[in-house]
Amino acid sequence: YLLPLGFTRVDKGRVLTPGIGEGEPIDTPVWAALLESPVGWVLIDTGMHPVHIQDPDATFRGTPNEGLIQPVMTEEDTVVNRLAEVGLTPGDVRYVVNTHLHFDHCGGNASVADATFLVQRAEYEAAEELPEEYNPRDYAPAGVTYEFLEGPYTLCPGLELIPTPGHTLGHQSFVVRFDA
Secondary structure: OOEEEEEEEEEEHHOOOOOOOOOEEEEEEEEEEEEEEOEEEEEEEOOOOOOHHHHOOOOOOOOOOOOEEEOOOOOOOOHHHHHHOOOHHHHHEEEOOOOOOOOHOOOOOHOOOOOEEEHHHHHHHHHHHOOOOHHHHHHHHOOOOOOEEEEEEEEEEEEEEEEEOOOOOOOOOEOOOOOO
């Protein structure tokens, strides 16, 4: 399943394509993916923190990104409500894979805190060292337990995590092999 979790309205030229399209707003979707697997339900990313429903500026107010990145989220866009739409509860999720720890990928982690969270150690360490890029409200809420990965990891046959640094130091991608 692909779960729509809101979107961010960004200044295209200042956030996505430096120098091209400055001042042009563009909406970038926030998605999660949900997989039924032999090891249970696997959720890839959790979207934005629900604080953005009432306070879209909660993350970027007073930062250099204020006015450049505007989260847009409704109550329906919470990971809990999207899971309910497919007949699941947060307790049904066995694993959460955080591709990286930016606010729009891990802000719903607290909502599925009973799952095992898989993240590259390099990404977590970067989050700890770069508070201007990562918010502990999102990546380190109470009750969330991470299993730190150091390189490629096979969750089960056909479901693999591979480091893909670039966007962030510890970014990882999820590979699904249907022939496995």
